Amino acid sequence: MSMNYTVGKPWSKKDLLDYLNHHLKESRVRHILGVAQAAKELSKLYGIDPDKVERAALYHDILKDKDKIWLVSYMRQHGEEPGEGLLAWKTLHAPAGSIFAKEVGGERDEETLNAIRYHTTGRPGMSLAEKIIFVSDYIEEGRDFDGVEQLRTLARKDLDQAVLASLLSSISYLKKRNDHVMTQSLEAVAYYTEVTERKDAK
Numbered sequence: 167m168s169m170n171y172t173v174g175k176p177w178s179k180k181d182l183l184d185y186l187n188h189h190l191k192e193s194r195v196r197h198i199l200g201v202a203q204a205a206k207e208l209s210k211l212y213g214i215d216p217d218k219v220e221r222a223a224l225y226h227d228i229l230k231d232k233d234k235i236w237l238v239s240y241m242r243q244h245g246e247e248p249g250e251g252l253l254a255w256k257t258l259h260a261p262a263g264s265i266f267a268k269e270v271g272g273e274r275d276e277e278t279l280n281a282i283r284y285h286t287t288g289r290p291g292m293s294l295a296e297k298i299i300f301v302s303d304y305i306e307e308g309r310d311f312d313g314v315e316q317l318r319t320l321a322r323k324d325l326d327q328a329v330l331a332s333l334l335s336s337i338s339y340l341k342k343r344n345d346h347v348m349t350q351s352l353e354a355v356a357y358y359t360e361v362t363e364r365k366d367a368k
């Protein structure tokens with residue numbers, strides 16, 4: 167089968183699906199489609215363009231199958247220093263994927279690019295699209311962990327609380343394994359703790 171995608175000209179949903187199907191392993195594509203579905207549903211619920219958020223979802227793990235050396239050199243080729251990401255290289259597919267979406271996929275929407283960039287670590291003050299992608303990654307239908315059903319319910323009720331719960335669950339997993347936790351995620355915890363407490367006080 168031939169690939170018809172172009173470099174730098176905006177990719178349609180079909181271009182993206184073609185690329186994923188040709189370059190990523192099947193289980194990865196299944197996860198990505200699950201995130202796209204969850205993200206579309208949350209977008210409708212929270213009143214944001216579902217097609218735009220779906221595109222971010224389709225891009226989010228596009229470089230997840232690349233190794234550390236590839237990701238680091240890809241970022242540097244595009245003038246970005248991985249920095250702290252070198253201590254947690256499994257987070258690098260997120261910023262690298264955002265570069266890919268812009269340079270290869272011709273994606274110009276900043277919010278979409280940020281949703282891809284911050285989907286693994288999160289960050290303080292995420293936009294609605296960023297939060298939807300961040301949470302959808304945890305609650306897509308293929309995920310199965312203790313508490314996933316509660317998290318799915320929470321995501322529909324209070325997105326900020328769902329972001330916080332997802333962050334805390336990742337951090338506790340990383341700490342158990344003695345893995346580095348990105349500073350941005352800890353800052354996001356502080357931020358969303360405050361946001362959710364402020365809402366509770368009302």
Ligand SMILES: Nc1ncnc2c1ncn2[C@@H]1O[C@H](COP(=O)(O)OP(=O)(O)O)[C@@H](O)[C@H]1O
Nearest residue numbers: 227254256257285286287303336346347348351
């Ligand atoms: N805050 C963090 N700090 C450091 N590493 C992290 C952090 N969050 C996730 N990771 C690592 O990155 C990996 C990829 O996470 P994630 O992007 O959420 O997965 P996916 O994109 O495949 O759904 C995790 O398995 C974990 O090892």
